[in-house]
Structure formats: C-alpha cells, structure tokens
Amino acid sequence: MNPHIEILFIGTELLTGKLNTHIVYFGEQLAALGLPPALAITVGDDRATMGGVFQEAIRRSDVLICTGGLGPTFDDLTVEVMAQVLKRRLVFQPAILRKIQQRFVTRGIPMPEENRRQAYLIEDATPIPNRVGTAPGQLLDLPRRGTLIALLPGPSSEMEPMAEQALFPLLRRRFRPPATVSLTLRVAGQPESAVDERIQPVREAIPLPRTQAIQFGILAHHAVIDVKVTIQGPSPHSVARTLQVIRRRFRQALGADVFGEDGDTLEGVAGAWLAKHHKTLAVAESCTGGLITHRLTNIPGSSRYLLEGIVTYSNRSKERRLGVSRRSLAAWGAVSEPVARAMAAGIRRRAQTDYGLSVTGIAGPTGGSQAKPVGLVYIGVTGPRLTQTWRFQFSGNREDLKTRMATAALDCLRRHLLGV
Amino acid sequence: MNPHIEILFIGTELLTGKLNTHIVYFGEQLAALGLPPALAITVGDDRATMGGVFQEAIRRSDVLICTGGLGPTFDDLTVEVMAQVLKRRLVFQPAILRKIQQRFVTRGIPMPEENRRQAYLIEDATPIPNRVGTAPGQLLDLPRRGTLIALLPGPSSEMEPMAEQALFPLLRRRFRPPATVSLTLRVAGQPESAVDERIQPVREAIPLPRTQAIQFGILAHHAVIDVKVTIQGPSPHSVARTLQVIRRRFRQALGADVFGEDGDTLEGVAGAWLAKHHKTLAVAESCTGGLITHRLTNIPGSSRYLLEGIVTYSNRSKERRLGVSRRSLAAWGAVSEPVARAMAAGIRRRAQTDYGLSVTGIAGPTGGSQAKPVGLVYIGVTGPRLTQTWRFQFSGNREDLKTRMATAALDCLRRHLLGV
Numbered sequence: 001m002n003p004h005i006e007i008l009f010i011g012t013e014l015l016t017g018k019l020n021t022h023i024v025y026f027g028e029q030l031a032a033l034g035l036p037p038a039l040a041i042t043v044g045d046d047r048a049t050m051g052g053v054f055q056e057a058i059r060r061s062d063v064l065i066c067t068g069g070l071g072p073t074f075d076d077l078t079v080e081v082m083a084q085v086l087k088r089r090l091v092f093q094p095a096i097l098r099k100i101q102q103r104f105v106t107r108g109i110p111m112p113e114e115n116r117r118q119a120y121l122i123e124d125a126t127p128i129p130n131r132v133g134t135a136p137g138q139l140l141d142l143p144r145r146g147t148l149i150a151l152l153p154g155p156s157s158e159m160e161p162m163a164e165q166a167l168f169p170l171l172r173r174r175f176r177p178p179a180t181v182s183l184t185l186r187v188a189g190q191p192e193s194a195v196d197e198r199i200q201p202v203r204e205a206i207p208l209p210r211t212q213a214i215q216f217g218i219l220a221h222h223a224v225i226d227v228k229v230t231i232q233g234p235s236p237h238s239v240a241r242t243l244q245v246i247r248r249r250f251r252q253a254l255g256a257d258v259f260g261e262d263g264d265t266l267e268g269v270a271g272a273w274l275a276k277h278h279k280t281l282a283v284a285e286s287c288t289g290g291l292i293t294h295r296l297t298n299i300p301g302s303s304r305y306l307l308e309g310i311v312t313y314s315n316r317s318k319e320r321r322l323g324v325s326r327r328s329l330a331a332w333g334a335v336s337e338p339v340a341r342a343m344a345a346g347i348r349r350r351a352q353t354d355y356g357l358s359v360t361g362i363a364g365p366t367g368g369s370q371a372k373p374v375g376l377v378y379i380g381v382t383g384p385r386l387t388q389t390w391r392f393q394f395s396g397n398r399e400d401l402k403t404r405m406a407t408a409a410l411d412c413l414r415r416h417l418l419g420v
Numbered sequence: 421m422n423p424h425i426e427i428l429f430i431g432t433e434l435l436t437g438k439l440n441t442h443i444v445y446f447g448e449q450l451a452a453l454g455l456p457p458a459l460a461i462t463v464g465d466d467r468a469t470m471g472g473v474f475q476e477a478i479r480r481s482d483v484l485i486c487t488g489g490l491g492p493t494f495d496d497l498t499v500e501v502m503a504q505v506l507k508r509r510l511v512f513q514p515a516i517l518r519k520i521q522q523r524f525v526t527r528g529i530p531m532p533e534e535n536r537r538q539a540y541l542i543e544d545a546t547p548i549p550n551r552v553g554t555a556p557g558q559l560l561d562l563p564r565r566g567t568l569i570a571l572l573p574g575p576s577s578e579m580e581p582m583a584e585q586a587l588f589p590l591l592r593r594r595f596r597p598p599a600t601v602s603l604t605l606r607v608a609g610q611p612e613s614a615v616d617e618r619i620q621p622v623r624e625a626i627p628l629p630r631t632q633a634i635q636f637g638i639l640a641h642h643a644v645i646d647v648k649v650t651i652q653g654p655s656p657h658s659v660a661r662t663l664q665v666i667r668r669r670f671r672q673a674l675g676a677d678v679f680g681e682d683g684d685t686l687e688g689v690a691g692a693w694l695a696k697h698h699k700t701l702a703v704a705e706s707c708t709g710g711l712i713t714h715r716l717t718n719i720p721g722s723s724r725y726l727l728e729g730i731v732t733y734s735n736r737s738k739e740r741r742l743g744v745s746r747r748s749l750a751a752w753g754a755v756s757e758p759v760a761r762a763m764a765a766g767i768r769r770r771a772q773t774d775y776g777l778s779v780t781g782i783a784g785p786t787g788g789s790q791a792k793p794v795g796l797v798y799i800g801v802t803g804p805r806l807t808q809t810w811r812f813q814f815s816g817n818r819e820d821l822k823t824r825m826a827t828a829a830l831d832c833l834r835r836h837l838l839g840v
Contacts, residue, residue: 013639013648015457017448020440023462028437037435038469040462042443045637049458056476073616073638107813112613132816155640157820219438228437283731289717290710293731297709298819300785302733308741309731311703311713317728317771351737365720399718 003062003175005030005037008053010068010078011154012044022067025160033168034177034232037065045075054085058147063171065163068154070135072114078151079122079138086142088123096127100134125151128166133158139166148174181239182230185250186260188411192220195254199227202249209233212242222400223407224266227254256420259411266410267295273417274305274355281413282351283309284322284343286334287361287377291406308351312343322346335360337378337389344380344387355383355417359409363401377405381416388416423482423595425450425457428473430488430498431574432464442487445580453588454597454652457485465495474505478567483591485583488574490555492534498571499542499558506562508543516547520554545571548586553578559586568594598633601659602650605670606680608831612640615674619647622669629653632662642820643827644686647674676840679831686830687715693837694725694775701833702771703729704742704763706754707781707797711826728771732763742766755780757798757809764800764807775803775837779829783821797825801836808836 007026014020023040030037039060043053050069057064069078083090097119104111118135121127128137130153137159138151150167152159187195196218208214212233219226229246233239251258260269274281283293283306293309296302310321315334318324324342332338340360348356361377368374375394380387390412394404414420427446434440443460450457459480463473470489477484489498503510517539524531538555541547548557550573557579558571570587572579591597607615616638628634632653639646649666653659671678680689694701703713703726713729716722730741735754738744743766744759752758760780768776781797788794795814800807810832814824834840 011639012456012635012637014443015447015460016451017444018639019444023434024437024439027435031436036432036464038464038466039473040435042460044456044458046458052480053459060472071640072613074620075637103815106815107611109611109614112611112617114613114616132820157816217433217437285710288714289722290705290713290729290731293710294708294714294822297731297733297783298822300818302709303787306731307734308737309710309733310741311710311717311726311729313717313723313729314727321728321730363717367723398720402714402718 002035002177004060005035005063005065006039006041006057006061007037008057008064008066009040009042010045010050010066011042012046012075014042014068015044021156022159025156026065026163029163029168031230032180032182033172034180035171035175045069045077047077047081050077050081051085054082058085058142058145058149061147062175063148063150065150065152065167067152067159070118070137070151070153072112072117072134076117079120082149082151083122086122086140090120091123093119093121093127096121096136099129103134122151128152128162130158131161137162137166139170178232178234179236179239180230180232181236181243182228183243183247184229184262185227185247185254185258186262186264187225187227187254187257188223188259188266188407188414190225190257192218192225195225195227195257198253199250202246202253206242206246206249208242209238212239214242223394223404223411256415256418259414265295265299266407266414268299270410270414270417271296271299271302271305273414275301279355280305280307280353281355281357282307282347282353284347284356284358285309285311286313286318286343286359287363288359288402288406288409289313289363291402292357292359292409295406295410307353308347310347318343322350333372335362335372335376335378337391340378340380340389341382341387344382348382355381355413357381357409357413359405361401361405363398363405365398375401377408379405379409379412381413383416386416388412422455422597424480425455425483425485426459426461426477426481427457428477428484428486429460429462430465430470430486431462432466432495434462434488435464441576442579445576446485446583449583449588451602451650452600453592454600455591455595465489465497467497467501470497470501471505474502478505478562478565478569481567482595483568483570485570485572485587487572487579490538490557490571490573492532492537492554496537499540502569502571503542506542506560510540511543513539513541513547516541516556519549519556523554542571548572548582550578551581557582557586559590598652598654599656599659600650600652601656601663602648603663603667604649604682605647605667605674605678606682606684607645607647607674607677608643608679608686608827608834610645610677612638612645615645615647615677618673619670622666622673626662626666626669628662629658632659634662634666643814643824643831676835676838679834685715685719686827686834688719690830690834690837691716691719691722691725693834695721699775700725700727700773701775701777702727702767702773704767704776704778705729705731706733706738706763706779707783708779708822708826708829709733709783711822712777712779712829715826715830727773728767730767738763742770753792755782755792755796755798757811760798760800760809761802761807764802768802775801775833777801777829777833779825781821781825783818783825785818795821797828799825799829799832801832803836806836808832
C-alpha cells in the first residue's frame, strides 16, 4: 500500500500568476521513486488559510512536504504557523545562526537583523543543512499521528539538494516502494504527433509480465519531445529487464532522432563528443543572440572545447568578425544559405577551431517579409571534411523562436559530429 | 469581504511531472478581477481521493472551479464523482449529444460510443457550450451552502473561452469585487533581507483610508527582488491615489536600486536607454557564456543598439579578439579587475560602439582557488567619458551563478548608463 503523500507549495505569488515548477520536480522525482503524491496544494502567505490547510493535510497524510515560506521576511510564515498547528515551541539554534552569519561574512555584507528568524527550529525537528542559501530545511516526525513533515525552502537551487540528500533517501528506507524504473528517450527534429505515430505499434506490442505495471507518456517542450516509460514490479531485476526490451524497441523505431536519455541535453551530447575526441568548436550566432553559446557553456568543462562564441547581429560585424563578403550579404541577404555557410567557415577560420557552427534567421517580431518570414532560419556546420547547411521555418513569439532555433542548431551540430 | 475561491486541477499527469499552466492563467485572471483564489489543489484521476477533496472544498468555498476530467474515457471522473458527492442525479441531454455528434460529422469520423458520457449534466446544472471540443462545461449553484461550482474541461483552448465567456462575468456580477490595483517594484543589487529592512518603516507608516485593504509581498528570484503591493478599495480613483503615495515612498526608500516596475527587465531598461539616446553597445563575456547577450537580444528591436557580443572563453581569444595583453593575463590572471577593464575597452574599440560591457569570472564547478573562489566575478563598463569596474562574490551552482552574474552585469550597465 502506497503512503499518502501531499505536497504544499506556500507563496501568494504562486496563486497570482507565477509558474510553479516545483510540482513538476516533485511529480517526476516521487513518481520515479515509486511514491507518487496524492495531492498538491498551493496556498498563499496567509496565516489563517495556512493553518487550516496544514491541519487538514497532517490528518490525511503519511508524508507532508512543504516548500516555501522559510525566508527571512515578514511574509515567510511556514515555521511559525506549523509550530502553532502542532502546538510546539520554536527553539533558537546558535549553531545555525553562526552558519547564516558566516554566509554574510563570505559575501562581505552585514547580516540584516531579519535573518535571525531563520535560526529557529520547531521543537524536535532535525535541520537539513542549506549549502546555497540561509534557511535550513526541517524534518519532523509525528510519532502519534504517524506523519513525516518536511519543510523545505522555496528556491529550487536550495530545495532540490535538500530533497535529494535528506528527504528522498528517508522515504525510500521508510516505505520500501515497489521496484520502479523509468526511462525518458529524448527526441529532436520531429513533431510530437509524428513521434507518437512511430512508437504506437511498439507500445501496443510490449510483452508485459502480469506482475508488472507500465505507464507511457509523451511530452513536447519547444523542439524536444520526451517519450517516457515507467515500469513497476516486484523485483528490480524483472522491471529492469522489461525496460531493456522497451528501450531497444523504441530506439529501433526512432533511430538517430533520439539524441539521449533522461537528463541528457543536446549541448551535453555534442559537448561530450567534442571532449572525447579532443576537438574544438566556435559559434557564430545572429538571431539566437548568444543562446546557443549560453547553452553550450552551461555544461561544466565546456571551456576545454568551446573556444569562442560571437553574436554578429549587424552586417558590419558579420563582415569584420567573420569575413563574410559584402557581396554575399548584398546578393543573398544576411538570412540565406550562402551567408550561413560563410559564417560557419569564417568563425572556424578566425577562431582556429576544428568545427564552426553558424545560425542566421529572423526572430521577429519585425523584420520578416513574404519571401523571408519571421521564424525562417539557416544553420551551417563546418568541419575538417564537410560543410552542411539546413533551412527551417518555425513559428512562435520571439523567445520561443530563439529557443527552437537554438535547439535545431544544436541538433544539427550533433548530427554533423556523430555523422547521423 | 472577498469570497473564498478554490481551484481544483484534476489529472494524474499533473502529479507526475506535467507542467500545470492553468494555475498561472487563473492566478493572473482572478487577481486582475480582484478575486484572487485562496487555494489551488491538484488531484489525480482517483475516485476516492477526488470525492474527499470535493467534499472538503465545497465546505470551505464560495466558488469552486474544477478543471479536467470531463473527457470521454474511463479515467475522466469529475462529473460522476461530483454528482455522487452532491447526491444529485445525472441527466441525459439529447441536445448536447446532437452537438457532439455534429462535431464528429464535421471531422468526417464516426462518434465513438465513449463520447455519449459527455452528454450528461448534473441535475440543475447549466451547460457552458464548448466551441472547440466535445465536453460542455457545467455551472451549478448550491443555494443552501452558498457555493458556486464550475466544471471546465482540461485543454486550455476549450477551458479559457468558457472561463472568459461564462465564469468570470458571473463572478464579477455576483461578488462585485472592490477596485484593485497592484504594483511591483523591481530591485537589483541588494539581498532580499536588506530590501525588506529598507521598506519596513515605510510599510508601517502608510496612511491607509479605512475603506482600503493593502497587501505586501517580497520575492527574490536570483539577483532580482520584487516588492509587490496590491490595494483594494471601493473606488478606482481612491486606490490609485493610495498606490501613488506608496510608489513615491517606496521609490524614495529604495532609490536607484529600483530599476523598474511590473514587467520591466534590466535588459529592457538598459536597452530602452540606448535606443532613446541613439547609442550602441557591444558585450564581451567569459563566464556568463553568452547569457548576457542572449538576454539583451530577447528585447525586440535590440539589433538597433546591440552591435556585437563575443564569448571569449579562452585566453587566446581574449588576446586576439579583444586585444587584452598577454602580460596582463599572466600578471593578474584572466579573472581580475585589469582584465575586465581591458576586455570592456577592447570590445568597445573593436566593435566601434559607444559602450562596452565585459564580464570575467569563475562559474565552476571547477577552476576556483582560495584566492579566486568559484562565484567570483569582475564586471567592466566603459563609455565615452568613464570606465567603471565592479567585483562580486556569488554562490550557487553553475547555472545559478551564470544567471546572478549576468543580472549583476546588466545592473552595472544600467547604473553606468543612467549615472546612478
């Protein structure tokens, strides 16, 4: 029997238009653990509403995870309200205060008096250290009611390490969920419906042992499609075997359009190839405005292979920095196959790298024409043996277009490097 | 007195990793109406859990908005479970069935038997026509408990027109919400607790007419702090006047650390100044890896002032592309004040722009030392009359650091341009 798990998200901003990404994080992580949540509740920074919600949630839950409201300011009420609901005292922790003070010393600024509030724990709570920010998390076991309560801070960079280091291992030990494995195949360069059509016959022919349960999902974000499979069963060995069968068949159906699994990214896959083969890359961007280089440099260690990125937004910069000829720009226009080709060759030559990647297109909202509409993009990749160019037409607003174009460019780079 | 409004999102996928964008939609729409929701609850397609949640929500709420679970398949349970909880019958509606059948005729495919389920209304419910899909919405008044229940379909393209045509006008008529105005002041370059400390005396001395209610919020995302004020009162004129007083006093307290309001961004504010004064900018990035240029180019029309961005990740690229001297790099190291200064001067000279912005730092996870730890960054801005440099020490993972460093750089640029 699965435990009843609830997640509470605390913060008025989450009820007045701010996107809640924590629910995606916990949904994925807890489902992968084999312990999906039963309810997720968002409540504003309001003492009375929070109190009522806490009380009801504790009554229903085996596990209650609260995020947010641990900050130093007046509207951060989680610890205080939870202590009231549980009729427990707040206990000042000098050791925690010293850590908070230390954090301000490192930053070279005096600690505001408000931050003292973050040095209080609910009676009997175990602190979870915060390696990024000031507020510690708190873990609290209510033995009589049998509820485990976790209080975690709102910012993802603080909350996720705490959940992964302290909370999830504890849940796994305590509830021993059924063996669960899941796999996400990441696909680029295809629309969602086309991916769905190609996997459907495979999905319907999976030979599933009767003791196992399987769940499929397909999710599009910008130009990447995720195909997700989750399998539960009595033994880790048996579910892993089923997953291998599915992985093999799905990969057969989707071929080189699959660029990776689970947390893989296009920039990570292309970067890993460059690092492994000791090759170097330089990037010349126009419409994507630095986004491709930004994504490539998100990968730790990318300084070994990414030597240079340049955003040549103006024609003059394309001439001076990349050696694109004024004649090509005049004859074909900046958004054209010959200019993409010349930009890739130019950045490779000037930065003296093994590979050059270029993008030129129209991100809008203005600057489009009938012949060259907003969303049109040319991508060039050149290397020691081969130069390739691609043409795509995307739709969306300016930021969507930049994302789709950058994803397409990184996928073209991957296909060029891997020869697929 | 505001009505207690709750929103229920129904669908197992929303608890296992699918992003819920409806909560953003309702949050924005209802807050703008002056009727912000008190709670938002996500529940899976499970009969028992849904039943319990419905019952409790009806008890608490003046208005209960449910989305999802109106589809034709076995796991669409909203109408059935709600009827059970309310102890009401389901009534077959031949007119609705005819509309559903008509939709399939238009698409040229036979209606699956499953879709008959969508032609049932809860006793006494008013249907809301669906112009896009098959499931009608349902509106139900519970006079004894004083609760208004709205059942809406899950897909945004079906749900949003129903909410806008049937639900929101009804809420406005019924609850005559008070006039509502809100303002967000956006602050950069300060920790959240310091901002809080500076606005506290102002907040506590606001001269508020007794007929008005005020709400404050403060929210940190990476290096930007949002101070939000919402005022409700009987007349649009009076709340607007209070807002002006608060805006003036908060701006006095926070000074030039406020870079804008509501949807303003640092890149937008700096860009608007450049566009207005017909000045140009080029950017030389190291550790931020293109993120600054990406953010600057998110602004439509940025091609008028942003002539070039370059990511000089390697020392050689700093020498060749920016003219930073080998001697400086050897004497001070790439992450140093003199190199930040030389990079800013170099990009300004080579790109022939009015202003040059540079960033050099350590984004980690490796590459730090005791003297120059991960998170250290130098920022340089140079223009026709003045060169300025800044030093910051941030903490966080690689992507957090890139974001904080880029935000700091854009704020330094803003302060340099505006002379504040």
